[in-house]
Amino acid sequence: MAIDDVLADLQNKIEKNLPEGVTISGVSFEGPQLVLYTEDPKKFADDGNIIRNLAKALRIRIAVRPDPKVLAEPEKSIEIIHKIVPADSVISNCYFDPDSGEVIIEAEKPGLVIGKHGDTLREITKEIGWIPKVARTPPIKSKTVKNVRDFMRNNLKERKEILRDVGRKIHRETTHTDQWIRVTGLGGSLEVGRSCYLLSTPESKIMIDCGVNLGAEDKTPYLYVPEVNNFSELDAVVLTHAHMDHQGLIPLLYKYGFDGPVYCTPPTRDMTVLLQLDYVDIASKEGKKVPYDSSTIQKELLHMIPLDYEEVTDIAPDMKLTFHNAGHIIGSAIAHFHIGDGLHNIVFTGDYKYERTRLFDPAVNRFPRVETVITEATYGNNNGYQTPLRDAEKNLQKIIRDTVNRGGAVLIPAFAVGRSQEVMIVLEEAIRKGYIPNVPVYLDGMIWEATAIHATHPEYLNSELKKQIFQKGQNPFLSESFKQVDSKDMREKILEEPHPCVIIATSGMMTGGPVMSYFYKLAPDERNTLVFVGYQADGTIGRRLQKGWSEIAVGNNNTVKVNMNVETIDGFSGHSDVRQLHEYIRKMQPKPERIFTVHGDEKSCIELAEALRKKNRIDAKPLVNLETFRIL
Amino acid sequence: MAIDDVLADLQNKIEKNLPEGVTISGVSFEGPQLVLYTEDPKKFADDGNIIRNLAKALRIRIAVRPDPKVLAEPEKSIEIIHKIVPADSVISNCYFDPDSGEVIIEAEKPGLVIGKHGDTLREITKEIGWIPKVARTPPIKSKTVKNVRDFMRNNLKERKEILRDVGRKIHRETTHTDQWIRVTGLGGSLEVGRSCYLLSTPESKIMIDCGVNLGAEDKTPYLYVPEVNNFSELDAVVLTHAHMDHQGLIPLLYKYGFDGPVYCTPPTRDMTVLLQLDYVDIASKEGKKVPYDSSTIQKELLHMIPLDYEEVTDIAPDMKLTFHNAGHIIGSAIAHFHIGDGLHNIVFTGDYKYERTRLFDPAVNRFPRVETVITEATYGNNNGYQTPLRDAEKNLQKIIRDTVNRGGAVLIPAFAVGRSQEVMIVLEEAIRKGYIPNVPVYLDGMIWEATAIHATHPEYLNSELKKQIFQKGQNPFLSESFKQVDSKDMREKILEEPHPCVIIATSGMMTGGPVMSYFYKLAPDERNTLVFVGYQADGTIGRRLQKGWSEIAVGNNNTVKVNMNVETIDGFSGHSDVRQLHEYIRKMQPKPERIFTVHGDEKSCIELAEALRKKNRIDAKPLVNLETFRIL
Numbered sequence A, B: 001m002a003i004d005d006v007l008a009d010l011q012n013k014i015e016k017n018l019p020e021g022v023t024i025s026g027v028s029f030e031g032p033q034l035v036l037y038t039e040d041p042k043k044f045a046d047d048g049n050i051i052r053n054l055a056k057a058l059r060i061r062i063a064v065r066p067d068p069k070v071l072a073e074p075e076k077s078i079e080i081i082h083k084i085v086p087a088d089s090v091i092s093n094c095y096f097d098p099d100s101g102e103v104i105i106e107a108e109k110p111g112l113v114i115g116k117h118g119d120t121l122r123e124i125t126k127e128i129g130w131i132p133k134v135a136r137t138p139p140i141k142s143k144t145v146k147n148v149r150d151f152m153r154n155n156l157k158e159r160k161e162i163l164r165d166v167g168r169k170i171h172r173e174t175t176h177t178d179q180w181i182r183v184t185g186l187g188g189s190l191e192v193g194r195s196c197y198l199l200s201t202p203e204s205k206i207m208i209d210c211g212v213n214l215g216a217e218d219k220t221p222y223l224y225v226p227e228v229n230n231f232s233e234l235d236a237v238v239l240t241h242a243h244m245d246h247q248g249l250i251p252l253l254y255k256y257g258f259d260g261p262v263y264c265t266p267p268t269r270d271m272t273v274l275l276q277l278d279y280v281d282i283a284s285k286e287g288k289k290v291p292y293d294s295s296t297i298q299k300e301l302l303h304m305i306p307l308d309y310e311e312v313t314d315i316a317p318d319m320k321l322t323f324h325n326a327g328h329i330i331g332s333a334i335a336h337f338h339i340g341d342g343l344h345n346i347v348f349t350g351d352y353k354y355e356r357t358r359l360f361d362p363a364v365n366r367f368p369r370v371e372t373v374i375t376e377a378t379y380g381n382n383n384g385y386q387t388p389l390r391d392a393e394k395n396l397q398k399i400i401r402d403t404v405n406r407g408g409a410v411l412i413p414a415f416a417v418g419r420s421q422e423v424m425i426v427l428e429e430a431i432r433k434g435y436i437p438n439v440p441v442y443l444d445g446m447i448w449e450a451t452a453i454h455a456t457h458p459e460y461l462n463s464e465l466k467k468q469i470f471q472k473g474q475n476p477f478l479s480e481s482f483k484q485v486d487s488k489d490m491r492e493k494i495l496e497e498p499h500p501c502v503i504i505a506t507s508g509m510m511t512g513g514p515v516m517s518y519f520y521k522l523a524p525d526e527r528n529t530l531v532f533v534g535y536q537a538d539g540t541i542g543r544r545l546q547k548g549w550s551e552i553a554v555g556n557n558n559t560v561k562v563n564m565n566v567e568t569i570d571g572f573s574g575h576s577d578v579r580q581l582h583e584y585i586r587k588m589q590p591k592p593e594r595i596f597t598v599h600g601d602e603k604s605c606i607e608l609a610e611a612l613r614k615k616n617r618i619d620a621k622p623l624v625n626l627e628t629f630r631i632l
């Protein structure tokens, strides 16, 4: 059936299913959902069951939009909104979009705008015609989030066209009678870095992640092979999380013809934009080549479709996607693909942590159905054990106590996203509970901005943190101990008068960034301590210091003498260790039939596959770059 | 380097390497060889070493063509040729091609036209300027061979352009620094039928075979997947042999954009054209759909580049192809690929027989180098034993003797190509040596034409047969016992007066064809015998008769009573049995490192791989349709 016939057919069915007196004036696809236009938005608002029943009957996600002619004037609408919504929700802004008929209400307490079961939202629609969408007023101002929201608001028309095209493609006619499912390794198999995979059926082609290997940037994913090199034939990119080794080359796809959506969670979208812009920015400063620029990142942003965890979404004629919490970094997702009508289910884990951490719940491993699992294997080798998190925390506290007590400063090199925030939460609690002295914790580099993004999406943190933030009103990120270092002046001032403190600064492997200024100043004094909480690659200054070098070259002719203590704490990793990888699979429900390992060096991928095969008596093997396997 | 610079560079090098006083007026690529134009063809003709040394120095195949201005008049040339060439070579025709400067001399004894070490050919060039090519006057007139030759002669100009384009593409600049080799199963893996494989490197894409599954024609190779669906990006098709399950869909490639060459042996070319035209013809008579017509076959023919066994040929910037005898049917080849400059060597066996048969030498398994083998596995399962050939022959002789002695006729359903000729040779010898009575052997269906193609290419038969034909002048195919049934009248006449005889007729599984007329007439008489020498698929009349059915339906309401004897002789297969498959690999020199099995049902491919892995301690596994494996 041609797509317009599909739509006509749907409109027909909808009209038959509508209660007496409720009418629609048109239907259209918008991304993965079907939009109904109506002159009676109030009727839909009155009865939430109308949409729910329609969605169930038609097995499709449905949104209702008011016909433009029933919309109240924006100024009048604002007045009405403020009358309906309780004042202690603290509305900071309302944005009207005449094309979608939506009004975005930014408030400090979105729950109060929504009301019980969405009652308040429905009342708003009833009164003003506009469909309210609620957004949280960020508690810490994130420039990235503001820029993303502004950009989307300024490009509503193009955005709408993109969503319409995506929707029509998703619901296109299927053409093949063959049934098969294949997965192709395009990068990140038997290695870490440049993660990129292709999931294909006779009907559709989905790319999963498209990363860059920051250690060896010439080693890009194999995007030139015929399986993918016609980017315009890709239905979508599914992005598991915002680390550069998973998303760093997505803009390149848009530069060379890709025109489909990127599906990811809302935090992944914000964080991806932040990291990509930073990547382009640093590269241009260092005179390095990045194969795209900020305009390409904008194009990508316009095509990103945020999906929350547990939202079942059509992404191709024969494929449904559901994201689940992966526990790795904010917004990190396990992608569950349901293919065909009950034909096969694939769980693509991305990077995951199968343990409750300070920030996140453990990765999800219960699914309605699952036959094939593609799992990461970073610590999959037989010796891939990590220190338990609680022990790592205690070690860190002790080091800080000892250093501060002798009048020293603690310097922690860290990546902007993930471990920095984990360490922050540990420190906030330790200070609050008096486990360590109440010293300032300086955050330098992109850490503050990344933290602001965390604060914007508290619903992506673990249940305990959420409770702490929402019910107790105690947002640990807002602790007064944290000081954002937002200028060179401030950094110099901190260094001029050394004092007991903790400094968390980028880059994580001391390959550059503000951490270096702190290091040069703090290194000669034996009262200070340098603490590594993340992996240090060979050839980096971080690795040298770990190995015990006592002098480090600075510039051309100078060296700095290293008298400060150097400590390494493992256990803060966002990846499952080998025990957790095994437990994750062993406890998976239902039990999968087949496993592929990826995202680990050769030893890790091979040993994990072998161990899983033996322990669970199921087919398990590593995926290989440039190889294609039949899943069905 | 751009291709014209490559040519200029080559011309330069050639001029430096030429002996004093020998000059060339230009160079160009023509298919896989480099053509030199010269005004001194006599000088090149005088000294065969000039070209040999050049080819060695430049590592490229070289041909010399006279500059048009030095060519003698055709009529004058014919006179001179007849003066130079001994009369007992019996020249039947001379064709002049002014574009290539070639004259094709058709003679009954080509060796006499060539002379010792090519002396006579060189003398001809010296005298008339034209470059002589020698072709055999077919001893049995093959319509196909005549049509192919006529067609090529009538399309010399287009042919020349095609060859030039192919040549320029082969020697194009390489563009990647990556090194990898992949093989993709597109059909014929874990199954028999629709054989199709893709061999790819960063530089080139070679399709190996492209067959049709005659049992299930909707099951075509997976040509729509992105790895191959842009046919214009294929560098070449390498065709192992003329069976429909290996070449049946090649014309389709040309219909949808392929414009490159098909490499195959000369007999494979002739036989392929015969079988494809017959396929199209029968289908149109039966109202079935074939996805191409004779004009597409002609396009394919124009793009076919015949290569003899053991001829090392550049087919892509990073690939050399050499065909070796496969012992399966006439012209069947094992394809040896040398990739990169000593990077890797792949042997693709196609169908092969590792045993000397009446027609062919055993398949070659010695190569300069080989790391990866892709082997057929038709009889690869652990019970895939076949009766030894000599026993099969004796069985057949006994059945014929017994039947003839009681006044009966022997009916042998057979495919046109392969087993028919094998049985013919057995019968010719048996009659000549008196093992069976001297009765007529009728050949009906396409068998005669296929036999004529065998007779045209005696150099593709085994050494014993060649000796018999060339040295003893005893061509068994010309035996007077063989009678071509070339009309309905003749067939009816044979059936009107039943008499002791042998009838070999198509189709091989009694799914139609002339064999059915004989069967209906001969079935009721218990003196006659039906002998199966080939595989009978489930659901065919052949299979039913094998199982012992005593009545067979004819048309709508009639049946024929089967009183004739029904015998099955296995052992005439053109495929290696499980022992021969193992021996072929075990004795391969050098020893390969890795094996893939194809062209067998699931059991055969899996069991052969497992047995080879255990016996030879090398990596061995089945290829899978739609899967891609890294070879390097």
Ligand SMILES: [Zn+2]
Binding pocket: A241, A243, A328, A351
């Ligand atoms: Zn990650």
Ligand SMILES: [Zn+2]
Binding pocket: A193, A195, A243, A245, A246, A351, A599
């Ligand atoms: Zn990763």
Ligand SMILES: [Zn+2]
Binding pocket: B241, B243, B328, B351
């Ligand atoms: Zn064959």
Ligand SMILES: [Zn+2]
Binding pocket: B193, B195, B243, B245, B246, B351, B599
């Ligand atoms: Zn075959």
Ligand SMILES: [Zn+2]
Binding pocket: B162, B259, B260, B303
């Ligand atoms: Zn062409």
